[in-house]
Amino acid sequence: MVEVNILVGVIAVFCAVLALVMLFAKEALTCALSLLGILLGTAALYAVMGEHFVATIQLVVYAGAIMVLFVFSIMLLNVQKTGDDFKVGTPRFALAAVAGLALLGVGGWVILDFVPNFGGEWTPETVAQLGGNTRVLSHALFSRHFVAFEAVSLALIVALVGAVTLAKRKLN
Amino acid sequence: MSAVALPQLLALFLFVVGMLIVLVRRNTIVLLLGVELMLNAANLSLVSFSNNMGMIDGQIQVFFVITIAAAESAVGLSILVNLYRNFGSVRTDRARTLQG
Numbered sequence: 001m002v003e004v005n006i007l008v009g010v011i012a013v014f015c016a017v018l019a020l021v022m023l024f025a026k027e028a029l030t031c032a033l034s035l036l037g038i039l040l041g042t043a044a045l046y047a048v049m050g051e052h053f054v055a056t057i058q059l060v061v062y063a064g065a066i067m068v069l070f071v072f073s074i075m076l077l078n079v080q081k082t083g084d085d086f087k088v089g090t091p092r093f094a095l096a097a098v099a100g101l102a103l104l105g106v107g108g109w110v111i112l113d114f115v116p117n118f119g120g121e122w123t124p125e126t127v128a129q130l131g132g133n134t135r136v137l138s139h140a141l142f143s144r145h146f147v148a149f150e151a152v153s154l155a156l157i158v159a160l161v162g163a164v165t166l167a168k169r170k171l172n
Numbered sequence: 173m174s175a176v177a178l179p180q181l182l183a184l185f186l187f188v189v190g191m192l193i194v195l196v197r198r199n200t201i202v203l204l205l206g207v208e209l210m211l212n213a214a215n216l217s218l219v220s221f222s223n224n225m226g227m228i229d230g231q232i233q234v235f236f237v238i239t240i241a242a243a244e245s246a247v248g249l250s251i252l253v254n255l256y257r258n259f260g261s262v263r264t265d266r267a268r269t270l271q272g
Contacts, residue, residue: 009178057234
């Protein structure tokens with residue numbers, strides 16, 4: 001258990017550093033690649049927790065498809081010429097930093113005060129007995145959440161058609 | 173510190189950094205990246221809670237969130253391409269046609 005906690009801590013530090021790189025980097029491509037690192041780290045965290053299905057989805061959809069879209073757009077628009085006039089000392093940054101620190105303080109206080117006392121039915125032993133994480137999840141997905149699954153697939157196809165239409169449209 | 177605390181603290185930190193990116197950056201692509209970071213932080217929080225509490229509903233929720241995030245980034249990036257065509261830049265302070 002201690003080794004698992006150390007592993008989680010290492011991944012957490014990795015993700016936190018990359019998030020700060022993302023906040024302060026000038027180039028959009030640096031931000032995109034840092035986000036890719038964070039997504040890979042999050043997938044590793046899911047895998048450490050034993051949630052293999054979500055870890056795979058995270059790798060394939062998030063770190064694969066969505067990041068390819070972002071990197072493709074950055075290269076298509078060639079944005080490194082436009083620059084970014086973001087400066088650390090401005091009032092705008094100070095205000096945002098104060099808001100962020102306040103949220104961090106309140107949230108951290110709530111989390112450290114929180115004691116999980118909800119013993120659900122899906123313990124790791126039960127899940128393993130029923131044939132693993134993926135099987136349990138897909139069973140729930142195609143029985144109890146079936147309507148939501150179909151609605152989301154409809155939303156996805158509508159969004160993709162809309163994206164193609166928007167990108168093709170000629171404006172003057 | 174309970175076992176659930178470390179992933180939750182990381183999720184909180186990632187969310188706050190994503191919020192700061194959306195608030196202070198002016199490059200629209202980086203803004204969208206910040207939105208993705210916040211979504212990812214919320215996903216991490218949901219998975220960690222559902223893992224610690226012996227429930228699977230959080231992971232079902234994450235499945236749906238990831239799907240909607242894919243749709244959102246596709247639409248957002250195509251809007252971004254249009255923005256670039258219209259204003260010749262992806263900076264937010266160039267797109268101020270509505271500002272009187």
